[in-house]
Amino acid sequence: MTKHRFSIFAALTGLSLLAAAPALAQSAAVEAALASGTVGEQADGYLGFARPPSPALKAEVDAINIKRRQGYTQVAQAKNVPIEAFAVSVGCNTLAKLRPGRAYNVGGVWAVKGDAPIALPSQCGG
Template structure:
């Protein structure tokens, strides 16, 4: 009986991991892209991509806030600088947002 429960538990863990998508996979598949505001955006909406974007953006905001406070500058300024770096680092064929808010492939 314990073995069956262990197998069921392991199967559930594997299925949850299979549903989750990594940032690199999401970018490569065209689900998400870098926005001009320093945050990740949804190019094509899927539940996994939406969850990923929320999680990544919360972490980014927290990191930006620490940098802003440490350097006595605005959160917005930090986010804009981060956007420039993220857009430059985006691989060819992945999505970035232009200044008009349109998604384009780099």
């Protein structure tokens, strides 16, 4: 494992604490959108839209993504790794653990997670 990859992996532990609070604080509207497949996880570490959202839902998801970016920035700077690389490592980890029935985007294509593991993109080492 390279030093860069190890640093990103080690930083995931720190991010799990940062990511837990916003995830628990998601509104019922965001949870419903995740459950219905309107909103899903992306390999870049951010939420995206599989279907056009309402303006209110878009605003909520944008706010979540801003908080994610702040968390990624904080941990990446502390670990001296690029923010985008850290965000992708979190996105890959999130996709690997995604619950069945949830929407996700890999390579610009939206799909719904079934029982089989997601074929992760090359940036995830897949």
